[in-house]
Structures are given as C-alpha cells and as structure tokens.
Amino acid sequence: MSRFNALKADAHWQRVWDERRTFAADDASTKPRAYVLEMFPYPSGKIHMGHVRNYTMGDVLARYRRMTGHEVLHPMGWDAFGMPAENAAMEKGVHPGTWTRANIAAMKAQLKRLGFALDWTRELATCEPNYYGHEQALFLDLFAGGLVYRKESSVNWDPVDMTVLANEQVIDGRGWRSGAVVEKRKLSQWFLKITDFADELLDGLGKLEHWPDKVRLMQENWIGKSQGLKFSFVLSSPLPLAGGVGGGPVATDPDTSPPPAPPASGRGEDSVEVFTTRPDTIFGASFVAVAADHPIARALAEGNPAAAAFIERCKQGGTTAAELETQEKLGFDTGLTAQHPLDSSWQLPIYIANFVLMEYGTGAVFGVPAHDQRDFDFARKYGLTIKRVVSDGATDEPAFTDDEAYTGAGTIVNSHFLDGMTIEDAKRAVIDRAEVEGWGTGTTVFRLRDWGVSRQRYWGTPIPIIHCGACGVVPVPQDQLPVILPDDVSFAIPGNPLDRHPTWKHVACPSCGADAVRETDTLDTFVDSSWYFIRFASQPDDQPFDRAEAERWLPVAQYIGGVEHAILHLLYARFWTRALRHIGKLDIAEPFAGLFTQGMVTHETYKSSDGRWLAPDDVRDGTEIATGHPITVGRVEKMSKSKKNTIDPEPIVDQYGADAVRWFMLSDSPPERDLPWSEAGIEGSWRFVQRLWRLFGADIDDVTGDDLPLRKLAHRSTTGVAEAIEGLQFNKAVALLYTLANAIEKAPASADRRTAIDTLLRLASPMVPHLAEEAWGMAGREGLIADAPWPTVDPALLVDDEVTIAVQVNGKLRDTLVVAKGTPKDVLETTALASDKVIRLLEGQSPRKVIVVPDRLVNIVA
C-alpha cells in the first residue's frame, strides 16, 4: 500500500472545499451558531509558526463544531494598516498599498496550504476603503454621541522621522528606527472616551467566565480603580501669580470639545487639591508635594529661577523601568505652606517633587511618611516629621523609629477623633467629615487614560474631520464618506505625506463652504481591530454592519490569540463594543464570550564558537556546517529573527504536508504553554500521519465478530476527545487518539475494529482534515468528512464492569485486585486481607483500621 501523498491530497481537497464553499457560513441557517475567531494577522509578508499554531487551534474547534451540528462562522482577514508598510515604502520605494496587498496575497496562499476551514467569502482588509470608510462612519457616530474629543497632549516626537512614536517605540529615550533622542511635544490629538466606561469595563470582567484569570487580572490592574478622598489644602499665602495659571494642568485647544476632566487644581489659585487612598492617615501628614508640571509649580517657575531649574531637572529624568527604580526622590521646597483641613493652625510645607505624576489623580499628594515608603524616603532626605498614626499593636508612640514605613493593618492613633478606629472605619469617618464640612469628597480615581487615537502617519484610516477657520471642527458628512487616502504620495522625506500632499487636504468646509483643511492625522490601527469581528458577522455595502445580522452571530464564542494582546486590543475592542451599545448601534456588551491565549512556538538557540547566533539550518550534529567548529546549544526561546531560531512554515509544509504540521502544533504541549519546535517532533507527526493512513487504507471489508473492549475504547475516546477539544486541551485529544490508534493496530480483525477505524477517522478529521477526506473518499463514503457528523456515543459503553482496586498497607501500594464494579466494602476488605503480600507484611498481627473506598482502594493501617 502506498504512502499518503500529502502534497497531492492537500491541494486536491483544498480545491474541493473552495469550489463547494464548504466553510462559508450561512446567515440564514437555523442551526445553533458558533462564531470561532482567531486574531487576524498583520500582513507582514509571511506567516510564521505562531500563526500556524493559532489558526490550527481555531480550525480544530471550528471543524469540531461543524461536526456537532453547529453553523460555524470562522472568518479571516487582515489587520492591514500600520507602520511596517511605511517603513517598506521608505526603504524600498514601494507604495505601502502595493506592498501590503502583495503580502496579503502571499500570506493568503500560505494559509490556504494549511487547509484551514475558513470562510474566505468574508475576507476583509482594513486598508481598503470598503472597510475603513465604515470605520470613519462609526468614528463620526461616536463623535456625535459625545465619545470623541480633541485636546492638546504630550506625545513622543521623533525629530528625525518627524513623527509621533508610541511608548513602546521609544527605547531608552530614543526612537526605535531613527535612534534620535525623543522629545516631548504638545500636539492636538483626538481621544476616545474610554474612561467613561472604566467602571463598566471593570465590572464586565467579572462576567467573562470563559476568559483566563490572568487576562482579567491584567485588565483590572490596567483600569486601576482606586477609591479615596479628594480634598483641598488652603494655601497660607496667595501664589505669586503672573496673570493666573488658568483652570487646569492641561491647556485646552480652542476648537476642542469640552475636555472631560475638571481642572485639577480644584477650587482655584489659593488651594491645592490632592487625592489619597489613605484619608485615615490624614493626621500623619507632614508635607504636600506637587508634580513638576503642576500649575502651582509652573506658576512659581515664572518668577523663581531656582524652581524653574528644578522643574527642568525633573523633566530630564529617565522613564525606563531601571531608571525609575534607582532614581532618587527629589524635592524643591517652594517656601509655600498649606493649611491642614482639620487643624487651621497646622501648616504643611509644599514641595515640588519628581515622584509625583501630573497624569494621575490631581497631580498633587500629601505625604504621610510613617505609612508610605515613598513618603518615608522623602521625609528622611529632607528632614521632615515622621509621625505614627497607625499602630501595629507594638507601640502607640508618635515618634516613629522604624527603618521603613508601616503599611499594614492596625488601629488609628495620635489622630484626635479617629483614635481607636480601624483603618477602614477611619477612612469612612474622614470622608464623611470632609463631605459634611465641604472641604473634600469621596472619589474614585482610575489609572486608565482616555485613548489617544491620532497618528501622524499616512498608512491608516484618515480621521474624517475638516478644520474650518470659521466653523471650527466639522465632521465630514456621511454622504462624503469614505475619505479615501490619496495614492500619489512620496516617502522620500520624513514626516506625514498626507500633510504635505499638494491638494488632498484642501477642501471646502461642508458647513459654510469656505476654504478649509482636512485632518491629516490617521487613526491608531487598534481602532481597525476594535470592530473587525462585527464586520465579519455582517458586511453590507451601505453601512458598517446590519445590527440584527451581527447580533445573531455575536458575541464571538471562542476567540484565540496571543497573550500580548491581553490589554490593549482586548480592552479597546471591549470598549468599542460598549460604545456602540451606548449610542444604540449594537446591543452587545462583550464582544468575546470565550478567550484563549495560546503559548508561543519556541526553538533551541545556537551559537558559533565565536559567539554568533546560528540558524538551525547552519547546524548539524553539534557543529557549524560552514566551519566545522563545535557550537553551543542555548536556551529554548521564542522564535525571533535576532536569535536566528525561526522555522519558516512553508518549506515544512512542502516537506511533510499540512496535516503533519497541524498535528505537531496540537501535540505534546498544553496549548496555553510554549511549544518547542523540533525536527524530531515533526518527523514523529509525519510518521503518525502515515500510520493513520495505513490503518484507514487497510482492507476491512467483510469482517465480522465482536471486540467489546475495543468498542468501549472507541466510545470512551469519542467523549474524551470531544471534551478535550471543547476545553481546548488539544494535547490531551492527541494523546487519546494515539491510544485509540495503538489499540486498533493491535486488535484482530472484527466488525468492532472496522467501526473503531471509522470512529478514529472522524475523531482525527478536525486535526488532519486532508488525510481524513482522502481516506473517506477512498472508502467510498458519500460527500465530505467535513460535513460528516461526530460519532454518537452509547453511554452504556462508557462504564466499566471491572475495576482495579489498589491495596495499600499504611498508604503504600502493595497489591492490586481486579473485581466487579460495585463490589461491596466488606468483600473488598476480606479479599484485600487475603492477599499474600498483605499477609506477609502484617506478620500475623491484625490491622488497626481498614479504609475501603469502593471501586478505588483498600488501605490497611497496621
């Protein structure tokens, strides 16, 4: 019998699936629906092993759901805007669109070769006007709904590339591409009001039962809800102001919508507002500190060179983790003092401090050195009072002699009316009193910031806004959408080609007809990926989606992707979905009912004798092929170009076929953990594919006879594999299939064996679909196995009538008994005590105690 010819079979069945549109989802179907989605790829040009693993997992689930009678939506598209296309344009002189579309074509061909059960009729690319035009419409809907605003904000500016960089693109203070020192610049940026949904997004996490705890926790921390007290200290002397500092820390653009945040300096120029989560320690305060860019600091700097110099110094501080770790707490005594809200005779010094962040809370804090480590360090350095107000039970003395701050539980002391209270009670008491007396309010503060979506880039969705000298910000009218990116752009010089395009940005104001200019910023590509799963579910020409149609598919039943998207993408998509609900476009709260984050594909790393990284192809039998020198084998790490330990899937598919690659992706490692790629592993997968082929191809006509144990195993395997796939435990499903295949190979010919082979074929078909179709066709079966049902299970065959009982003496295994299931306790005990080994161990003594667990074990305590 011949080998399984994967190359031939793969191509054949992929064509058949395509021609028959086997995996096109039917919107009109009455079957239960299952929306299975993997995170769509960025079209970099080539798929990598991570894609293969991700899409194989989704594919097995999608194919399994089809077999269990679901109408499955399993689409694929392209997250096609983004910087790499512009970089390619700059480096190779190719248009970003040309580059991107060629990459899409290449990657689509690669994906097709893996035989994924995808509905290609719904393919979309975010860089096409028929996608981003609808996104512009949604953006304007959100704008009309009050969820979009514009304000000036500080950005990372690369002065060489003349563009804004994301925080992730700033490495040690320099642009990742240009290497230029990044500047902070104030630019007018568009923001989405994700903070309006902070509480909702946080609460919603609790209902996402089918999400990994890890991701929920990460989002919870990211949203960062803190409850406490916001209150004002009255300044003891008026600020030496030159014309006033204005309302808040952030000067607002004249043409903006109202910014959501109230001015941070509270009641005006004669007070400083602070936020604290520890109002219970209010009597332990010994100073007030404001951020370097706080209005008070800025006002002071105008007339005080020393203050100005200090603020400059703060700004130079590094922002990397390591720098923050070691950076000294620095303060500048302003000479100003603030009056304690509960004691008008108590004056606290006001410092400008480098550890206070303008972005969080009110940009000002009060310091309680005894019970906050940072305040403690600061107080030690500047000789400020350290007063105990929380007792750990050891002492109540106000003099605090410990070496570090005490942040644990305890009783409030040295605090007037709070004395004797617990921390929680004291918090409540101070907030109540502040609210009654009117100097503060109980407040919730979030770490989450509004989402800045402006990017000074060409290859993105144009923000559909027109700036008119007379009318201000004017949305592009719906009938003028989409705002299409011009094709005739040049990347010869840095900066945003849209901004310097000769004609594109010049338009008549839709409102008054005067000369006006388009917004030349484009949207963050995370906007594109915040709603693509809705467009997959419904894609009419005249609107972003049909509400009823989308609601029939959504939410996504199972979403699968990398954990690197745990926060940004998944939080933005959750926000966008809730924002659409808020404006009445779609009544879905959570876009992804189930989430699974898969592990990476890893590989050994190799280094030459002189320390160069070597690719797996450069290495054979512990030596470098080119030089013959011995190599060192390094850790197993994530595949990366820099360490040269990548394996390109394409030649692997050429050599072993899609099914062997798919099988390998599912074998051995639990899907959420890393999968170490190995040559031996793919060889093993290939051998198993061939073994299956031999099993399926054997002559099995006209055999009769029973094989009850095998029949039972086939039924047990069917439930086992089903449970494993539903739980996304593909490694367990694979192990069960090996076990079943092993048993079938060993079993003599019988009718049960023939049926077991059919069962194995169906159970394995989601994983090795090409082989399964080929075997199915060869056996002369009707239609496609892709359309065949999952085997039915006879529950009676799942129970064993014989069980093996463990016989322990003092908890150690000494013997086993095979007895009928349900054998009564006393019989088990008698049988166990009659065991030769037990008799020998007991040495004639009678047991002190015997524990019997029916169908499980007998433990004899001697």
Add this chain to the structure above:
RNA sequence: GCGGACGUGGCGAAACCGGUAGACGCAGCGGACUUAAAAUCCGCUUCCCCUGGAGUGCGGGUUCGAGUCCCGCCGUCCGCACCA
C-alpha cells in the same frame, strides 16, 4: 516594589473531588525483517545499594492516604511599575 503563574523522568507532558505518580509522544536501548540501510514491526525505558527502598523544587504540617490541601522557604517565567 506590587500583582500573578509555574516548578513532576534525558525532553514535551498526563494524573477527575485528596485515592495505583509518570498515560501519550520525543529521544534512547535491545530484538525481528533486510545482503545492507531506510521504512515498518515487537519489547524495554523514573532513580537506586533491586525478594527491597526512594521519589512530583526544599523544609514543616493536616490526613488512613498529599503531585493535589495548609504554613514557611528557594527558583523560573509573565504583567504592571514613583498610581498617592
């Protein structure tokens, strides 16, 4: 610093509610077939001082019984990070 996850053979890993630790795969070893090799098939494969003993990172505890539960360490990885 804060938060979290994880530590089981040479390797990837299983082990349900506390009940026979190591299923399944890889690698390895022995054998069959072959002129030979590949492929395939059969068997072995946690360790040791092997009629027995030890063993799930280390040290304690609870229990008739602990990989699983509790306490304390050690280590690895991940996320956030001057968050008031």
